[in-house]
Amino acid sequence: MRILGVDPGFANFGWCIARYDGKELVVTGCGVIRTEKDKRKVLAPVDNVERMRRIGDELEQVMLEVSPISNLVERRISIICAESMSHVPHASSAAKLSLAWGVLAEASRVVQVPILQRSPQEIKKAVTGSKKASKAQMKDTLCKQFPSLSEPLGAVVGSLQEHPVDALGAIVACLKDPAIQMGLRGRE
Amino acid sequence: MDDEGIELGIAHEGVLWVKSDLPVRTIYTDEDGADYDVTHIRLRYEVIEAAKALVHEQRHGDETSVAATEWKLAKAVDALEATEGRE
Numbered sequence: 001m002r003i004l005g006v007d008p009g010f011a012n013f014g015w016c017i018a019r020y021d022g023k024e025l026v027v028t029g030c031g032v033i034r035t036e037k038d039k040r041k042v043l044a045p046v047d048n049v050e051r052m053r054r055i056g057d058e059l060e061q062v063m064l065e066v067s068p069i070s071n072l073v074e075r076r077i078s079i080i081c082a083e084s085m086s087h088v089p090h091a092s093s094a095a096k097l098s099l100a101w102g103v104l105a106e107a108s109r110v111v112q113v114p115i116l117q118r119s120p121q122e123i124k125k126a127v128t129g130s131k132k133a134s135k136a137q138m139k140d141t142l143c144k145q146f147p148s149l150s151e152p153l154g155a156v157v158g159s160l161q162e163h164p165v166d167a168l169g170a171i172v173a174c175l176k177d178p179a180i181q182m183g184l185r186g187r188e
Numbered sequence: 189m190d191d192e193g194i195e196l197g198i199a200h201e202g203v204l205w206v207k208s209d210l211p212v213r214t215i216y217t218d219e220d221g222a223d224y225d226v227t228h229i230r231l232r233y234e235v236i237e238a239a240k241a242l243v244h245e246q247r248h249g250d251e252t253s254v255a256a257t258e259w260k261l262a263k264a265v266d267a268l269e270a271t272e273g274r275e
Contacts, residue, residue, distance in 0.1 A: 045258065045261070045262040045265065048261075048265070049242065049258055049261075052239060052242070052243065053246065056243050056246075085232070090272060091228070091268050091269050091270070091271045091272040092269050092272060094228070094232050094268060095232075095235055095265045095268045095269050097232075098232045098233075098235035098236045098239065098268070099235065099239045099261075099265075101236045101239070102235065102236045102237070102238065102239020102240040102241075102242070102243065103239060103240075103243055105236060105239075105240045106239075106240040106241075106243040106244055107243075109240070109244075
């Protein structure tokens with residue numbers, strides 16, 4: 001089963017792909033989709049649409065594993081696990097975050113894959129045992145537990161690593177979800 | 189679904205945040221004790237829906253339908269951003 005974990009954001013959209021057979025979880029890739037505000041004098045709605053398009057295009061590439069030889073889609077994801085939208089303190093930040101969620105929601109509809117959501121606290125608890133774990137604790141715990149994370153995470157700029165880490169955390173927090181368990185049974 | 193018939197927060201399938209026509213600016217307190225303003229959450233949901241519709245139209249629609257959904261999205265974002273300071 002191929003699972004996509006996401007930490008949705010408008011400027012930094014973290015993702016992580018993992019393979020899961022019911023026993024072992026192996027990270028096969030992770031990264032951050034980045035968009036920046038256009039520094040030229042561009043109307044905000046126009047800029048937002050362009051940034052959404054960039055997130056959508058890159059997310060599509062992440063979701064479909066394309067064979068470098070045949071150029072055909074080899075494997076699709078089975079499920080999306082997401083860090084749910086927390087209560088963002090500023091309306092403008094909430095609006096930007098909602099744009100990223102809209103792109104994700106449409107992507108999940110297109111590939112007909114459900115989104116499982118877990119709150120940041122649930123994710124921290126599932127990974128470290130504590131709802132109040134720091135970002136460093138999350139990263140250390142996941143790197144120890146999943147050695148396959150280290151290589152793809154090493155390709156991500158240090159200050160952005162928290163996003164794929166949270167995306168993997170979302171996967172870990174969802175592993176016992178009936179949707180994943182049923183998906184595994186369906187493959188037996 | 190809480191006592192007032194407001195369903196919000198984490199939906200395990202899809203992205204549904206508020207399913208209700210119930211009172212505006214109702215404060216809902218979740219199990220962690222955080223307060224959520226239902227109006228604010230509803231406005232966020234509307235932005236998510238408008239963004240989702242725009243991505244769809246960009247792939248399947250024509251110039252007119254894309255322009256219409258872009259306009260709806262801009263209005264939804266404006267409505268949410270107008271609550272700045274009142275969240």
